[in-house]
Amino acid sequence: MLRVAVIDLDHCQPTKCGTPCITFCPPVRNKIEAIKMGENGFPIINEELCIGCGICVAKCPFEAIAIVNLPSELGGDLIHQYGVNSFRLYRLPYAEPGTVTGLLGRNGIGKSTALSILAGQLKPNLGKLEDGQGWEEVAKRFRGTLIQDYFKRMSAGMLRVTYKPQNITQIPRAVKGRVREILTRIAGSKPINDVVERLELEHLLDREVSALSGGELQRLAIAAAILRGGDCYIFDEPSSFLDVRQRVRAASAIRSLVGEGARVFVADHDLSFLDYVSDTIFIFYGEPGVYGIVSGPYSLSEGVNTYLEGYAPLENVRFRRYEIAFSSHSPPAPDSAGGPSIYWYRMAKTYGSFRLVVEEGSAKMGEVVGIVGPNGIGKSTFIKLLAGLESDDSGNRIEYRSLSYKPQHPEPRDETVADALRRAAGKDFDTELYRSELLRPLGLDRLLDRNMMDLSGGELQRVAIAETLSKEAAIYLLDEPSAFLDVEERYVVARLLKRLAREKGAYIFLVEHDLMLVDFSATRLMVFTGKPGIEGRALPPMSMREGFNRFLSELGITFRRDKKSNRPRVNKPDSRLDRAQKEMGEYYYVEAG
Ligand code: SF4
Ligand code: SF4
Structure with a gap:
């Protein structure tokens, strides 16, 4: 057995806990230093001496330790370890020339680590923490495989890799100027028109990069990567912030690169996107923040289905307890006799040169209304009108008595996650059900002591979703909850929404671009049509079949x-x-x- 011990230094608080992880360790009690205090003031576990009893895991009050046993054969597949008692990645994916390789896996499971290695930005240490590895040595490890050829070319400067990073919101800090100047500079002598048209950037060419929205920045980043050119392209979460139409167009622009014989890697959480763009799938499984193993390769269809099943047949590993299942039928409309409906009147809202008209409509008790439409068409405006945060053009303001609202971009507050959730959930917060159904599936049990101001975008999103769903309310409004969430977390959110609707008879409104999440949760659809940024029209809720036909026929x-x-x-x-x-x-x- 291969012992992997990981201590999360963000959670470890030796000055507050009395270090029970050391005191109660059986080998330590027998004078064998399986765990000791390190010079940096944090404990260090010696994986050779540790017997894997798990007592330190149980005793640690801050859930800072993970101990796992892996098959010893994996030892030779260790690609990178960030430090002593830190996350490690086993195996790497590869892409053959002229193909797109899709990477599927949870957040924190090593996809970005693998992509950084393939981009040449992170040199894998093969688990040797002291010795500096050269690329030649790394290439030798993969003797006889396609990856050896990849690293050999990279070390010889014969492989040009272009990398579209995950975090595109940082772009305005690093790059200044207008979109046209940026793209022209990157393209050199190449024309930019075709890429600009594919990614629908024409109307943004004269805009400063600092004035772009998330979806616009994403399209700019994808266009820049394509124009930069290369033998290998890496796209880390290219669908984030894009609407459905933009996702399909971005996928087809990325797909077009294989015609030039390029190798392309794409990591994404939108299964429809990955399905559209990939030829081959590699699955990352393991324990987020502890270890990640790359399985595969699988053919496209087999890979996505394997991921949904949660069982990898090539490795004979069940990596998820449950299967993610779809229905090919539209769900039955909720029983309108089950309770009162809520209504909204016809309203208009104007912002500068944009005008939204909302048709009169109603939602039934116990239903989830999915809201779909392009970016910039007024979906968030409608949610704000329903939430009573905005009045319409006539000065009228909706005032539903009891509602809970998650905005598109949640703002952090100066308080701990535990305080925020305790206030939202009340006495439920201390129940095992709350932990097992909400905190653990969303990975919040490990964030409880953190201040919200210190959270990453993804962590803040999960806290905001939990906070919204924890409140006692009749109406729940969720604006793009899937941003930054992985497939499992989206599925958890879908199940929670359905349960809230079914068991509490809540009215739920869900603005979302990930059609999988809409498919899982919604019972009816509201379709927004019009011209983004100019005029929007919100149609009343309709059946899922009618709604999808209406929405997708326009696209x-x-x-x-x-x-x-x-x-x-x-x-x-x-x-x-x-x-x-x-x-x-x-x-x-x-x-x-
Ligand atoms: S790992 Fe846990 S028990 Fe050990 S020092 Fe850190 S917080 Fe304390
Ligand atoms: S798992 Fe057991 S042996 Fe290993 S460090 Fe923890 S308490 Fe000690």
Whole structure:
């Protein structure tokens, strides 16, 4: 057995705990230093001497220690270890020239580490913490594999890698100027028109990068990567902040790179996006923050289905206790006789040159209304009108008595996560059910002592979702909860929304671009149409089938169903299925055939 001991220094607080991890360690009691205090003031576990009893894990009041036993064969596959008792990554994915490799896995499981290595930004230490490894030595480790050739070329300067990083919100700090200047500078002598058109950047060419929204920055970053060119392209979470139409266009722009014989890596949490863009899938599994193992390669269809099943047949490993399942049928409309509906009147809201008109509508008790439409069409404005945060153009303001609202961009407050959630959940906060159903699945049990001001964007998003869903309310408004969440976390959110609606008879409104989350949770759809940034029209809620047909027909996109898992898959434009479904007028709910 290979022992992996990880101490999370962000959670470890030796001055507050009395170091029970050391005091109660059985080997230490027998004068064997399996764990001792290090010079940096934090404990160090000697993995050779540790017997893996787990007592330190149980005794640590801050859940700072993880001890896992892995098959000893994995030892030779260690690619990178960040330090003593730190996260480690086993194995690497690869991409053959002229193909797109998709990477699927939880947050904190090593995808970005693998991509940094493949980009040449992080030199893998193969677990040797003291010795500096050269790229030649790294290449030798992969003798006889495609990765050896990759690293050999990289070390010889014969492989140009272009990397689109995950965090695009930092771009305005690093790059100044207008979009046109930036792209022209990167493209050199190459024309930029084709890429600009593919990513719908025409109207942004004269805009300063500092004035771009998240979705605009993402498209700029993808365009810049494509124009920079290379033998290998790496895209880390390219679908974030994009709406459905933009995702499909970005996927097809990325896909076009294989025609030039490039190797392309894409890591993303939107399964439809990954499904559309990839040829091959590698799955990352393990324990977030502790270790990650790269499995595969799998063919596209097999890889996504394997991920949904939570069982990797090549490795004979179950990496998730439950399966993520889809239905090919639209859900039955909620029973309107089950309780009162809530209503909103026809309203208009103008911001500068943008005008939103909301048609009169209603939501039934116990239903989840999915809200879909392009970016800049007024979805968040509608949510703010419902929340009573804005009045309409006539000065009227909706005042529902009891509602809970998660804004698109949650703001941190100067308090701990525990204080924020305790206030929201009341006495439920201390129950085991609250821990098992909300805190643990969203990974919040380990954040409770942290101040909200110190959280990352993804952590803040999870806290904001939990806070919103913890409050006692009749109406829940969630604006883009999937941002920064991985597939599992999105599934957890979907289950929670459904349960809130079913058990508490809540009215839930969900603005979302990830159609998988909408598919899992919603019972009816509200479709927003119009011209982004100019005029928007919010249609009343309609059945899922009608809503998806309305929404997707405007985008010209159809979905088929996977034969095995029933998951929705985007049809290639103008393929036989695409044409047949458009003729039938069925854009989303078709039986797997
Ligand atoms: S690991 Fe836990 S028990 Fe050990 S010093 Fe850190 S906080 Fe204390
Ligand atoms: S797992 Fe057991 S042996 Fe290992 S450090 Fe913890 S208490 Fe000591």
